[in-house]
Amino acid sequence: MVAIVWFRNDLRLTDHLALDAALKTGNPILPIFIYDSIHSRSFGEASKWWLHHSLSSLKRTLNLLKADLIFQQGNAFEILKNIAEQIPLSHIFWNRRYDAEGMQQDIQVKSYFKETNIICHSFNGSLLFEPHTIKNKEGKPFKVFSAFWKHCLSQHSVQEPIPAPTHLSFDKKFNEISHTLDSLELLPKLGWIKGLEESWSPGEENAQKNFDFFLKNSLKNYKKNRDYPTLKTSRLSPYIRRGEISVRQLWRAIHQHAIFSKEVDSECFLSELGWREFSYHTLFHHPDLEEIPLKKDFEAFPWEKNPNHFDAWTKGLTGYPIVDAGMRELWRTGYMHNRVRMITASFLVKHLLQPWQNGEKWFWDTLVDADVASNPFNWQWVAGCGADAAPYFRIFNPILQGEKFDPQGEYIRSWVPELRDVPDDFIHTPWLYENRPSDYPEPLVHHSKAREKALKAFKAM
DNA sequence: TGAAATGTTGGGGCG
DNA sequence: ACGCCCCAACATTTC
Numbered sequence: 001m002v003a004i005v006w007f008r009n010d011l012r013l014t015d016h017l018a019l020d021a022a023l024k025t026g027n028p029i030l031p032i033f034i035y036d037s038i039h040s041r042s043f044g045e046a047s048k049w050w051l052h053h054s055l056s057s058l059k060r061t062l063n064l065l066k067a068d069l070i071f072q073q074g075n076a077f078e079i080l081k082n083i084a085e086q087i088p089l090s091h092i093f094w095n096r097r098y099d100a101e102g103m104q105q106d107i108q109v110k111s112y113f114k115e116t117n118i119i120c121h122s123f124n125g126s127l128l129f130e131p132h133t134i135k136n137k138e139g140k141p142f143k144v145f146s147a148f149w150k151h152c153l154s155q156h157s158v159q160e161p162i163p164a165p166t167h168l169s170f171d172k173k174f175n176e177i178s179h180t181l182d183s184l185e186l187l188p189k190l191g192w193i194k195g196l197e198e199s200w201s202p203g204e205e206n207a208q209k210n211f212d213f214f215l216k217n218s219l220k221n222y223k224k225n226r227d228y229p230t231l232k233t234s235r236l237s238p239y240i241r242r243g244e245i246s247v248r249q250l251w252r253a254i255h256q257h258a259i260f261s262k263e264v265d266s267e268c269f270l271s272e273l274g275w276r277e278f279s280y281h282t283l284f285h286h287p288d289l290e291e292i293p294l295k296k297d298f299e300a301f302p303w304e305k306n307p308n309h310f311d312a313w314t315k316g317l318t319g320y321p322i323v324d325a326g327m328r329e330l331w332r333t334g335y336m337h338n339r340v341r342m343i344t345a346s347f348l349v350k351h352l353l354q355p356w357q358n359g360e361k362w363f364w365d366t367l368v369d370a371d372v373a374s375n376p377f378n379w380q381w382v383a384g385c386g387a388d389a390a391p392y393f394r395i396f397n398p399i400l401q402g403e404k405f406d407p408q409g410e411y412i413r414s415w416v417p418e419l420r421d422v423p424d425d426f427i428h429t430p431w432l433y434e435n436r437p438s439d440y441p442e443p444l445v446h447h448s449k450a451r452e453k454a455l456k457a458f459k460a461m
Numbered sequence: 462t463g464a465a466a467t468g469t470t471g472g473g474g475c476g
Numbered sequence: 477a478c479g480c481c482c483c484a485a486c487a488t489t490t491c
Contacts, residue, residue: 227462275462342462381462393491394463401463451464455491 010243015161017123057203067170095125100287207239237369279377293385319443334368392458
């Protein structure tokens with residue numbers, strides 16, 4: 001009899017509860033990844049690039065244990081049924097997901113195999129707290145982050161992470177049903193991946209390395225430094241996205257390390273994990289998060305839908321240096337610093353009055369960390385229609401934000417070469433500089449006019 | 462996890 | 477010395 005471990009958003013061996021349970025059966029293990037098409041939208045290009053390398057890394061790690069990763073493509077339910085007809089299965093183990101289509105499929109699989117003698121068992125592999133266990137006094141989901149997080153911290157504990165297995169029983173015959181990783185065609189056909197390759201090394205081992213580096217070097221002063229786009233944050237998001245590192249492990253390590261760093265820094269980092277939790281719990285309760293604003297008033301908002309403005313924003317040609325630098329960092333590296341994500345997103349929604357859903361889709365396609373919960377949640381937050389969202393009148397001033405967080409224009413110059421020779425005094429307002437470079441665009445909109453216009457429109461709603 | 466407008470305060474220049 | 481004005485600097489409120 002064989003136990004399947006169905007890998008999804010948990011591409012690691014450390015603190016993998018589904019894998020651990022499979023090992024405890026004592027049966028040979030068939031680790032499988034199924035590239036499914038049940039989701040109404042497929043992974044973004046950057047995300048697929050990451051996934052390819054993450055899978056390749058997991059496969060190598062399994063090879064070291066004399067096992068392998070089996071690849072399949074198609075409807076996972078049909079594929080699992082099919083395998084069960086060819087191989088005598090005892091169990092199927094997996095770690096849970098929280099998007100509507102994924103959960104629906106998991107229920108489908110579970111209820112089908114209930115009729116057979118094959119036992120399906122699922123675990124929490126990606127969250128600190130299970131969404132259905134976190135409720136306010138009225139038994140409803142939290143709508144405000146601080147109350148949510150306070151409740152989590154005081155009422156619930158995080159399970160201790162478990163170590164990776166040192167050996168694993170595998171049958172070489174399993175390879176007969178495997179496709180090749182390349183046949184999944186996850187790598188983009190465009191010659192666009194150079195920047196990704198230069199910026200990132202996916203995989204569990206690199207996740208651990210980066211986290212160790214963060215603990216040693218960047219956790220100190222994290223709270224203050226994380227706002228400056230030229231300084232390194234943890235850069236763990238894409239690893240967390242694919243489960244290459246477990247949030248329970250991050251949680252424990254930060255607590256153990258807390259004695260070496262200031263409490264504000266540890267707390268600040270942990271609360272970022274808290275926002276991720278809050279995103280997932282919100283997705284769990286609002287499956288259509290990527291399309292439908294949580295605040296219904298926003299459904300009637302008169303967005304402008306100007307394709308030229310949207311296009312200029314995607315290309316980093318808005319004429320606002322900090323916005324353009326961010327959008328170009330994104331295109332080049334599949335990543336954008338958190339502070340700059342807020343500035344660029346606010347600019348699209350509030351200065352250009354473009355629908356937040358369009359921005360969300362662009363980020364979904366271009367971010368290596370594009371996440372089914374965090375991405376729509378944070379876009380709704382910026383637009384003002386989300387949970388505990390920024391109020392409509394909170395409009396980032398792209399000039400002031402630049403001056404505050406990139407005072408010497410170092411970040412801007414690194415991503416917008418046209419502005420390299422503009423003096424510091426004009427780096428955030430190049431249109432005022434007499435010798436402004438001719439190859440850099442004039443601002444798409446006038447800041448204070450756009451601000452007034454947005455305030456009026458949102459107030460009318 | 463803002464920014465701008467408006468209000469208040471207090472030191473210094475000056476008649 | 478005193479009152480008046482100006483205007484940073486800071487605080488509060490409004491969007």
